[in-house]
Amino acid sequence: MAKKAKLNAKNTVSPEEKINRLKRKIERERKARATAEAVIEEQSRRIHIANEELSRSNTEMELKNEELASTMTKLTSVELQRKATTITLGVAVVLFVISEFAVEPVLEREIANSAALVMSKIAILGLLLPTEIIVSRLLERQVTNVDSINEEMYLNLLLSAYEDGIITDMERTILDSSRRQLGLSKRVAQELEAKLQATT
Amino acid sequence: MKGIVFREFIDMVESTFGEDVSDGIIESSDLPSGGSYTAVGTYSHTELVTLVVALSEAIDVPVPVLVHAFGKYLFGRFHALFPVFFEGHDDSFSFLCTIHDVVHVEVLKLYPDAGLPDFVATMSDDGKTLFFEYHSHRHFSDLAHGLMDGAFEHWKETVDIQITDRSTDDKQVILFTCTKE
Known part of the structure; x- marks a missing residue:
């Protein structure tokens, strides 16, 4: 319990008392300032630690993103390669059927010399292989067109970021980081964003 | 505090x-x-x-009178210092309903260690009565009362307040039934 402060009893305050009161006030303000500075220092330290933690998490996230992008590209590539193999096999079967049932009977009818016949068959087989290789390459070219896959991934990220209508500083940092990881140029990223903004 | x-x-x-x-x-x-x-x-x-x-x-x-007066004074100061919390409110009831879920949430963002009282605000269907319940271990319901009076004065409203003490051994619980006249 505070001691009773006999304050109003004094009608007049001597200059010396006034000076002492002001000195006490200054001292309290000085202490308050020191406390405020200590609080600010403590908060700055916490912010610094939080920033470091955030930066570490961001780096980890970038690595994970990179791994994810790479895995997705590989998966897509494997899927398309499987399709390419199936189509190539189909082409080979068609060519085999044509060769076996359309070309070979004609050759056997027209070429009496058995050596020449064998040579002709080998020649046909020789033609089949490059055809298969060309078809396979054409399909693989589609497979290796990862740019469109990466653009689509970046577009998905943009869609998530724009979900609430605005892009925060944190989202912008993540987008920039993802753009670099996906190997997209700034121009392409800007075009994609402009396209998205136009549609929303 | x-x-x-x-x-x-x-x-x-x-x-x-x-x-x-x-x-x-x-x-x-x-x-x-x-x-x-x-x-x-x-x-x-x-x-x-x-x-x-x-x-x-x-x-x-008396102490309760001083605490109540301080509450009224504090409302004016909060209004001057943090006008953003008062924007968009046409009357005191609308503002008081946001204290717990809006104002205190923002205060805690700035000062996570702030020990704030709990307020439960419920409005009657006709909007004329506000049931404002104060919960705290600090027993500053007079301060809350003063803040509320400050709000009524700010919006130039005449409000009748009935006080019901629902305190328990360890916590002060005061229900302010505020009715606009």
């Missing part, structure tokens, strides 16, 4: 009763902080109780 409340209390005492009174109550009270308060600091609420009691003894005004 956040230092801003102490700063405002000292400022109120200084502006109302003079620097001699404010200096006197600080010097006559045995305060752990020594009466040096900063708005960003956190201090024990018992220091405020000590200061109010000292002021009460110094000017011979």
Whole structure:
């Protein structure tokens, strides 16, 4: 319990008392300032630690993103390669059927010399292989067109970021980081964003 | 309790009763902080109780009256310092309903260690009665009452307040039934 402060009893305050009161006030303000500075220092330290933690998490996230992008590209590539193999096999079967049932009977009818016949068959087989290789390459070219896959991934990220209508500083940092990881140029990223903004 | 409340209390005492009174109550009270308060600091609420009691003894005004008056003063100061919380409110009831879920949430973002009272606000269907329940271990319902009166004065409303004490052994629970006239 505070001691009773006999304050109003004094009608007049001597200059010396006034000076002492002001000195006490200054001292309290000085202490308050020191406390405020200590609080600010403590908060700055916490912010610094939080920033470091955030930066570490961001780096980890970038690595994970990179791994994810790479895995997705590989998966897509494997899927398309499987399709390419199936189509190539189909082409080979068609060519085999044509060769076996359309070309070979004609050759056997027209070429009496058995050596020449064998040579002709080998020649046909020789033609089949490059055809298969060309078809396979054409399909693989589609497979290796990862740019469109990466653009689509970046577009998905943009869609998530724009979900609430605005892009925060944190989202912008993540987008920039993802753009670099996906190997997209700034121009392409800007075009994609402009396209998205136009549609929303 | 956040230092801003102490700063405002000292400022109120200084502006109302003079620097001699404010200096006197600080010097006559045995305060752990020594009466040096900063708005960003956190201090024990018992220091405020000590200061109010000292002021009460110094000017011979009952403690609940002083705490209530401080609440009204504090409302005006909060309005001046944090106008953003008052924007978009046409009346006191609308504002009081946001204290717990909006104002206190924002305060905690800035000061996670702030020990805030709980308020449960319920409006009647016709919008004329507000049931405002104060929950706290600090027993500052008079301060809440003063803040509410400050709000009614700010929006120039005449409101009748009925007080129902629902306190338990360890917690003060006061229901303010506010009816607009």
